[in-house]
Amino acid sequence: MIRVLFVCLGNICRSPMAEAVLRHKAALRGLQGAIATDSAGTGNWHIGKPPHEGTLGQLKLHGISSEGLIARQMQAQDFEQFDYIVCMDDSNEQNLRRLQGGKDAEILKLMDLLPDEPLREVPDPYFTGNFEETYRLIDLGCEVLLDKIVSEKL
Ligand code: 4NP
Secondary structure (H helix, E strand, O other): OEEEEEEEOOOOOHHHHHHHHHHHHHHHOOOOOOEEEEEEEOOOOOOOOOOOHHHHHHHHHOOOOOOOOOOOEOOOOHHHHOOEEEEOOHHHHHHHHHHHOOOOOOEEEHHHHOOOOOOOOOOOHHHHOOHHHHHHHHHHHHHHHHHHHHHHHO
8 A cells, every 4th residue: 555645734725635636536547445645734723624615615626525634733653654745835845854853754745746837836725715726736746646656656
């Protein structure tokens, strides 16, 4: 089982959307038993909460299940339990590297998988209100991420 953890700041907008999108794409390729998805926030404000209604709206619009999405905070032990840790912006990456200490884990930024996309971070829709843009970037990024996982690990 390949384990993928998406990380953002609050774990209610971007990373739970990415968790649901990758889970959906994996199932479309018959890989639901091969890839496990999860998400976490570096912050602790929303622990135990469901995703933001903007994220739920985009998932519903695109026919993607939001089942089981509950916010939690990133833990140091997550670095040992996931094959891929994929974050949304530079600030997430800095927070992760601080938390990582000496632990050996590959940290990716989702937009590094889309080198031709002018935006280099997934903008935070909690502040921009633009959940359509978030979905567009996450959809594109997760397609490339899935190709990468299949070619590297499956
Ligand atoms: P997310 O968005 O990191 O994409 O989940 C945010 C959600 C909540 C907060 C910040 C960002 N907040 O400050 O509460």
